[in-house]
Amino acid sequence: MLSVIRRDISEIVSACQALDVQGGVVGTIGVEFEEPSTRTRLSTLAACAELGLHAVEIVERSRLSISKGENLADSYQVMGEIFDLFACRTTAVGMPHRISRWTSKPVLNLGDGPGEHPSQAVSAAVAALDHGLDFRDLTLGVWGDIVKARTIFSTVMTFLLLGARVRLVSMVEGEIPDRLLTAATQLGLDQRLVHLPHKSDLVGVDVMYITRLQQERRAQFTAPSHLTLDLEDIEGVRLVLHPLPRGAEVTEKLWAALRPGLLAHVRRTKRVRKRLLQGLAHGHWTAWGEGVSWTHASHPPGQCSFTSAEEIPFFAQSESKHCAACWSRLW
Amino acid sequence: MLSVIRRDISEIVSACQALDVQGGVVGTIGVEFEEPSTRTRLSTLAACAELGLHAVEIVERSRLSISKGENLADSYQVMGEIFDLFACRTTAVGMPHRISRWTSKPVLNLGDGPGEHPSQAVSAAVAALDHGLDFRDLTLGVWGDIVKARTIFSTVMTFLLLGARVRLVSMVEGEIPDRLLTAATQLGLDQRLVHLPHKSDLVGVDVMYITRLQQERRAQFTAPSHLTLDLEDIEGVRLVLHPLPRGAEVTEKLWAALRPGLLAHVRRTKRVRKRLLQGLAHGHWTAWGEGVSWTHASHPPGQCSFTSAEEIPFFAQSESKHCAACWSRLW
């Protein structure tokens, strides 16, 4: 079953690496952002415009009929009759999943709280391909807020599924990335994932993924001042990625060196989102859907057994809770 | 004179029943929503996009120059030079009327407080045609907040003008729909409109129109718990409409049965709005304008005698106050 998943992730990543496309999508997309966003919101809206896909922003819920007492399921069922597809960033983990069950239209998950951020992860994988790297002969080093950053979870799982080895080093001393370790174990990928204590453990990695501390998801800020990365820390690394915004995790000098590559990655991410939206609109990902997931498909799409709010599946949180087939619709 | 009105309402409803149209409108539309809205706002914006009409949202007035001291008449006069047409939902009754006098461009009324909601009413009439019903041989039953719901007022007047009989039953015991009864009397349509006390008086109607209690327009909530409709209450009804959102006026079981039809109606409403916008943009409704109104035309368009804010005509509120010819421009 996992081989199916690997093949499909690989297919999507390859499709997204293909050359930029202009136009070609006719339709409308409802776009919702519950959380602040610069890169994801703006690059998605620009991607839609360049595709010819008309984006309508679903504004704050206080301005929607939710404030008149409408329940969210009713709202999304109705909106599913109005738009051809959806893209959303939510504060609640698993909310895009729930939305995808309320409407028959495809839903692009643009980040669900500390949950997932699949399009960002695919962009990272496309970056590796663009740099001529082979996943089966590649080590990804991850440095930063490895517990709270949703892009890390999605990116690590994607690289593991594609065959890479991964080294995790937390910027916050002593923090264990339980969620990542559990998910990898469930999928039988844990032999290629290691959790290490020191920054120096990153020496020799091929791709480095850095994030800032996710202050907005931590009640108490833990300053990692003595752990700031500098130029020498990325020596020999062939590709450095950082989802931005930045905090204190990199020096100004390192930032200046990374900037051109990171700005190029912004353009790449817009291109990847265009491909994902195009695939969703044209039904390609749906066609591939049954196996497209970070976990294994345990039942056919559309036959999900979760029905109540309490059962929102938290990706790979526990074997009995997640609903992998449904996740296949969250692209 | 009323025969003219009937013919024109009938023409609009027939035109709006015609097949869906794509593109064909070049121009820009200024869209303003002063009140929360899911279906109306989003379906209008999607309708514009599908027509090729560029919608620009006129955001909250605090962000407009109103906050710098500009008066609203000046603002709309200026905006009339910028956009080709307007669509607005306002909190004040009659405001779309006033806007239509400030600008020479057509204004689509998308709901003015507890006043009117013409495009929703046309959608309901189109639904009846889609179900093969003949207005002259049809009884509309209305159940819900018949006093406060603007869609009820517009829908009842439309069905009466098209030749149907109407039975009104208020969800709030003892409430008299004075405004509806007065308007129907003024138009000589009162013989086909009855106001009845019991839910059981709805037995035998062909079309049922249900609304929730409009809590946001009632200081004190009156719970109609023992009056919730269930499956048996719609037995024999050929078409059930509900403008959504729903409250406690229908059981979960009835809701489940109604959902497919109501979602189909959402698609119908988007289609109707496309036709209305197209007609407005192409000048069709203007061409028909002199007689297109829920009331009779008492003077030629453009010769309205109301000039001050105090005189905002409240639709059919009193013979001496309303300005029917102007309403003809509010489509």
Next chain:
Amino acid sequence: MLSVIRRDISEIVSACQALDVQGGVVGTIGVEFEEPSTRTRLSTLAACAELGLHAVEIVERSRLSISKGENLADSYQVMGEIFDLFACRTTAVGMPHRISRWTSKPVLNLGDGPGEHPSQAVSAAVAALDHGLDFRDLTLGVWGDIVKARTIFSTVMTFLLLGARVRLVSMVEGEIPDRLLTAATQLGLDQRLVHLPHKSDLVGVDVMYITRLQQERRAQFTAPSHLTLDLEDIEGVRLVLHPLPRGAEVTEKLWAALRPGLLAHVRRTKRVRKRLLQGLAHGHWTAWGEGVSWTHASHPPGQCSFTSAEEIPFFAQSESKHCAACWSRLW
């Protein structure tokens, strides 16, 4: 050097007077409004739509990643990879300048606090051409808040550079327009600019530019009731402009007389913005850029020496502070 500037301003004004254009621009534009705006925001968005340029509104910064700690320079660098051009109204003077240095894409300054409003000034100059006036044989009279209104600064400098004479009369008794007088002196244009005390000093001007008191930029309001202009005050004037909104600076009677001309000017301004955006998108203003500025070019574009936040150049504030070459990119 100044002759170059005069020629280029003249070129832009002539280009913007050319007939209206439809479509022809492919791309996306990021639009940001930090301050309330009716005419500028809506006419810019409508202009984009009519050009076929997809506008994406960069909403309040609290919804952007700025709220997650991202610095503005990083944000604009990233956005420069997403959009093809930018248009912005900022609260801080000089902010569009800074933005234009953070991104390689063209930036249209739509008003920077009390700083500049170039597209409005070009519209005023185009209006003079539309009325068959010759700048070298023309006197512009300015009445209103000559110290705080950014459109006055830009308009006066434009008319001076094009060869006109200018008479300034402040609505607020005793206020000296230091900034204008200094800028004109620096550019050697001061012999054609006079600052006069009385409303009657405006008799005989060819073009009259009127503004309201900019209450939002004055802690303490100074009512100019006895100085309100009336019909007789504009006798003999061939063109009256007013950027709107209006306050107490004109009587209702004068307003009624001016309205048709001012509404025509709203259409003209939309047309001018279309031409400016088209020129920016097609690189015309860049081609002309070296000399296109209200001040003289003291260094080649791209070689600006200002690097810190403290050094935001305030237009022509002092010889040593402004950075004229960079302003050339703010069109």
